[in-house]
Amino acid sequence: MRNTPPTNVSPRRFFSVVAVACLAACLGACDDADDADDARKSQATWTAAPQDYNERVPIEGFPPPTPRSFQDQSIRHVMRVSAGGDKVRVRVSNLFGATPLTLGGVHIARSTGGASIEASTDTALRFNGQASVTVSAGQESWSDEAPFSLPAQTDVAVTVYVPQATPAATEHSQGQQTNAIVSGNALGAATFTPTETQPSYSWVTGIDVSSAEARGVIVAFGDSITDGAASTVDAAHRYPDFLSRRVAADPALEGFSVVNQGIGGNRVLNATIGPKGVDRFERDVLGTTGVTHALILIGINDIGFGGFVPAQAVTANDITAGLQTMVDQAKARGVKVFLGTLLPFKGTAAPYFSEETEAKRQAVNAWIRANTARAQGIIDFEAATRDPADPLRLRAEYDSGDHLHPNDVGYEAMAQAIDLSAFR
Known part of the structure; x- marks a missing residue:
């Protein structure tokens, strides 16, 4: 169909109006496309x-x-x-x-x-x-x-x-x-x-x-217990995997993801296996695309490794100061952070476990429980996994056999201990 100017409008004015109208239509279409792109978000x-x-x-x-x-x-x-x-x-x-x-x-x-x-x-x-x-x-x-x-x-x-x-x-x-x-x-x-x-x-x-449904990312940060040591290979049975399935099944949490930034053997304050936690937290947690929540469970290797390498022994106060540093970094970025209590480890080979190292674990957990206002909240992994008859040990049905790492059932219990309403 040809655009013919009305007899009472000059051709120049007519085509100027048409051009403006076309430009407006194009800009409107572009705005719609931009709105669609803006509605999409990336997440890990x-x-x-x-x-x-x-x-x-x-x-x-x-x-x-x-x-x-x-x-x-x-x-x-x-x-x-x-x-x-x-x-x-x-x-x-x-x-x-x-x-x-x-x-x-x-x-x-x-x-x-x-x-x-x-x-x-x-x-x-x-x-x-x-x-x-x-x-x-x-x-x-x-x-x-x-x-x-x-x-x-x-x-x-x-x-x-x-x-x-x-x-x-x-x-x-x-x-x-x-x-x-x-x-x-x-x-x-x-x-x-x-x-x-x-x-x-x-x-x-x-x-x-x-996707347009992306809402946030929950990052699990820690050592081998987060990384899933002793869980069944090829089964996705680490505690963050179980948590991810719980989140996916909760309609109120549609659009959230759970990712794992654990490293087996990792520590808060020493770089022996993987960069030390206080150094890698910025990259591995706060640098994760779309991060909104962080779950921190780390410190048991800081306690246990000191028995093998006395020069790298640290105090409970050293560990909690490192944890506080990570909490402060997360809060400064608007990321809600939760601290996990350290699991029982009695029976782990000496000198990793001893009366002295157990005293440090108890002190770290006491600090976590007493300072919930510093973080968004705590996750009491210790209470969820300890043996009622001997609270310094993992429950037998949760123990992989090394008395330090849970098995698949224990990792699922850890995930079940997390109150999903904290993410809603």
């Missing part, structure tokens, strides 16, 4: 706190790590995500690398178990528009956001291809997950027979999703 749905593969443990009987490198190999990592979305991005970390890290490609797909994926969902990720990515030493890179239908509580696989000789550097050692390695470029392979497997995540440290 899976994380793994980065560690230095080559870090040494200064305790007799712990040998240095065996030098390792990858070349012309693909590593397929499997993750259980928390919240869902329709766009994803993946973080690649070279925080502890001494040289640049080059990956020839990074793909994401729905996992069907083991080294297999649902091939129709395989999606090649790009970094600044490129299929490959080089990450400088000490740096991290996020992929470009990509369309990807991802339901909540789904297993996904992130496969990376390492083309050139690359030393192992940044990893998450205790993934409680079997991850597969194969020779050659198998980025989009529907399945493969691995040449070896590993329980760790190499270089991949985060997955974010984007």
Whole structure:
């Protein structure tokens, strides 16, 4: 249909009006698109706190790590995500690398178990528009956001291809997950027979999703008890996994995710296994996309490791001062923070457990319980897991056997001890 000016309006004025109207319509459409984009939010749905593969443990009987490198190999990592979305991005970390890290490609797909994926969902990720990515030493890179239908509580696989000789550097050692390695470029392979497997995540440290339903992220921060030591491998039976399923099942918490930033062996005040807690809290918790809540459960290794390395012994007051530092950082950023009491550990091998170390644990827990106003609240993990007949011990049905780490049932009890109304 032709636009013909009315006889009583000059052609110049008519077409000016038409142009303005068209511009207004275009701007209105753009505003609608902007409103739609503004309604979408990104949030973390899976994380793994980065560690230095080559870090040494200064305790007799712990040998240095065996030098390792990858070349012309693909590593397929499997993750259980928390919240869902329709766009994803993946973080690649070279925080502890001494040289640049080059990956020839990074793909994401729905996992069907083991080294297999649902091939129709395989999606090649790009970094600044490129299929490959080089990450400088000490740096991290996020992929470009990509369309990807991802339901909540789904297993996904992130496969990376390492083309050139690359030393192992940044990893998450205790993934409680079997991850597969194969020779050659198998980025989009529907399945493969691995040449070896590993329980760790190499270089991949985060997955974010984007959706209109995103409301917040609950970050579980701590040591091996948060990381899920002794839980069933490949079962997602760590306490944050159980908590994530509880959150997903609660209609009042729709749009929340739960992610795990635990590191086995981690401490508040000393960097022996993973960076010390007071140093990594800013990055691993407050730097998590969409963080709204933090659950802090850490300190037992500060207490126990002092028996092995007297030079690194700390007092209960030292530990609580470190915890307070993290609480203050979270509150300054508007993140609601909860402190967890330290679990019983009687029966753990000496000198990790002793009368002296037990006294420190009791002092730390007394401080946590007496200072709830400093944080949003406390989670009494000790009360939820202790043996009524001997409160210094884990309940027998919750004990993995080492008297320090819960088993699957114990981790579920920990998750059940958390009052979900705190997040509503």
